[in-house]
């Protein structure tokens with residue numbers, strides 16, 4: 001990280017440690033990072049000139065070498081049920097989507113981690129867009145900053161965003177370093193101050209990255225399982241061919257080992273006639289029997305061109321009943337934001353796809 005006049009550094013890209021290093025490199029006290037983060041994340045201020053507890057000289061110096069630039073919101077769609085979907089424009093015509101879902105006891109913000117996705121799950125709209133690139137830290141934390149501003153959240157007042165899930169576009173564990181920094185900023189008291197249990201990363205199962213995640217983060221984990229056997233999961237979630245179910249479960253056990261009260265949330269999309277029988281439910285229950293678990297059933301959300309259909313309501317109820325008979329905490333995710341196509345797997349944004357890349361998790365998570 002260099003702070004030369006030629007390169008204006010976007011301070012949204014820096015977490016607390018980076019910012020302290022940045023100020024030290026300017027010959028300033030690391031404490032400046034605290035002041036700056038309060039302005040950015042507590043006051044919502046991005047104009048150096050307004051930062052009254054910094055000297056005029058420092059403010060001018062910062063303006064010359066740095067910027068605080070969030071990604072640009074180009075469309076704010078509000079659903080009748082109170083959900084929001086924001087279209088956020090990045091470089092060269094690429095757009096990503098961020099969704100807010102209010103419920104009685106909480107408000108969940110769903111953020112994206114990549115432009116498109118390279119994983120090619122057969123039932124997901126984002127997969128059809130192909131993959132362009134990883135989001136920067138600024139583009140990930142900037143989604144939270146923009147949503148918080150547009151919802152009118154105040155640090156010391158009512159806050160509508162109480163939970164954040166990395167369940168938007170992209171596979172977060174394929175953008176490891178940036179995702180970890182951004183989630184640190186979500187949890188940092190000087191950032192958005194959201195408790196670690198209320199920040200959840202959802203993954204299709206990039207096994208080596210799961211082991212690394214445990215070393216550097218304490219965020220909650222949701223895993224897109226969607227099938228109780230390798231044959232079916234290979235078809236629905238192709239990364240399973242590289243990291244089959246047994247390896248994925250071992251990594252999940254390890255992630256919560258020696259962490260009392262932590263559990264894995266399993267996401268399971270219910271697709272008519274594909275993975276929604278009572279046999280599938282029994283096999284799923286057997287698979288996760290010895291892992292502290294919660295199951296999130298997601299009725300399949302259709303999108304143009306898909307060959308799949310949502311399971312009928314009765315099939316969903318039967319599936320859930322089998323899991324509950326096995327003492328598994330199970331909820332069926334309500335479909336929200338239907339009128340604005342904001343539901344799981346419907347986020348498509350606008351991706352200038354570079355085509356479907358082969359998956360190289362080890363290389364691209366570094």
Ligand code: SAH
Nearest residue numbers: 124167171202203204224267300301344345
């Ligand atoms: N790549 C990560 C993050 C995406 S999270 C992951 O796979 O977990 C989005 C969640 O919505 C995942 O559980 C995904 O499997 C699910 N999903 C994708 N397409 C869907 C669809 N059409 N209907 C319902 N859920 C879907």
